Amino acid sequence: MVNPQTQGSPGSYIIRDIQQMVWVLNEYNSLIAVPCTRDDKPVSILTMPCTDTELNDGGEGSLIYMGVKGMDLCLYCGEVENYPTLQLEEENIMDLYKEKTAQKPFLFLHCTEGSTSTFQSVAYPGWFIADSSEGHQPVTLTQERGKTYTTNFYFDPEK
Template sequence: MASTLALLLLLLLRAEAEGFAPCQAPALQTKVFQYRIWDVNQKSLYLRDDQLLAGHLQGANAALEEKVYWVPNRAFEPARQPVILGIRNGTRCLGTGTGTGTGTDGAPALRLQDVDIRELPSTGDASAAFTFFRSYKDGLWRFESAANPGWFLCTSARGHQPLGLSRHHDATHLLDFYFQLC
């Protein structure tokens, strides 16, 4: 029995010396949630010409609605409910430019980027461009850009316009959304 124990110990020491770890901690798993999002005027999101638009989808067009996939981003303060948002099973993520950029009114630009939603939370502060802080009031959600504080996801009051960012809720920019688990 002592020789068996000595042999086992020798094998473990050899494996450790070769860089083999018999037990490794599991990688942090990030659960991806699938939600439906639409604005207060009942406009759904859909993809056209590589842009995420908001419009009324009826009949056969209802199948065009994009589901939104999100993961929590633990790199930011949990009380602010930081999330990373994407479409197409989380393979295309919503991102914002830092600072003022290419928006027509000096707004930071909102764009879709081909990036895996599950990988972004591990990038820490570098994920700020893809992170939105959720806030909830009276059954409605708002999504504030982490990279551009004070700028919120918005839709246009007109139909079939691109999803964008705005600082103010007014007659032309709708900042409030319904957000429902699929």
């Protein structure tokens, strides 16, 4: 598996869960998880490491920014009605990468668990990127790993 922390240029990945749901962009520029079919083209997710040495303590996992390939949209963790939510914000991933100070709302701790990966919000520790077992639902954040939502994903380099 490729380690995004060692990249010098954006890595490009397709993300799918154990039920073969992939992430696609809907007409509202939101990420949703859908069953993988020939009709749906999954989005390619770009990753770049965080260069803030104050935050990179050499612990478990890699601190990464995640964006949508071909668009100036990056995954962002913010609050809606006092509840952490996953959003797409207009931002260039290379601009985040060049920042000397970590932009925590855009930052995720990427960890591997066997052959799968998890993505924990740095701004909201304990909250993980997740998708529902029901198709055509938003990609979201959850604290409840292994229950209603899937938090482990295959992180496949784009071919």
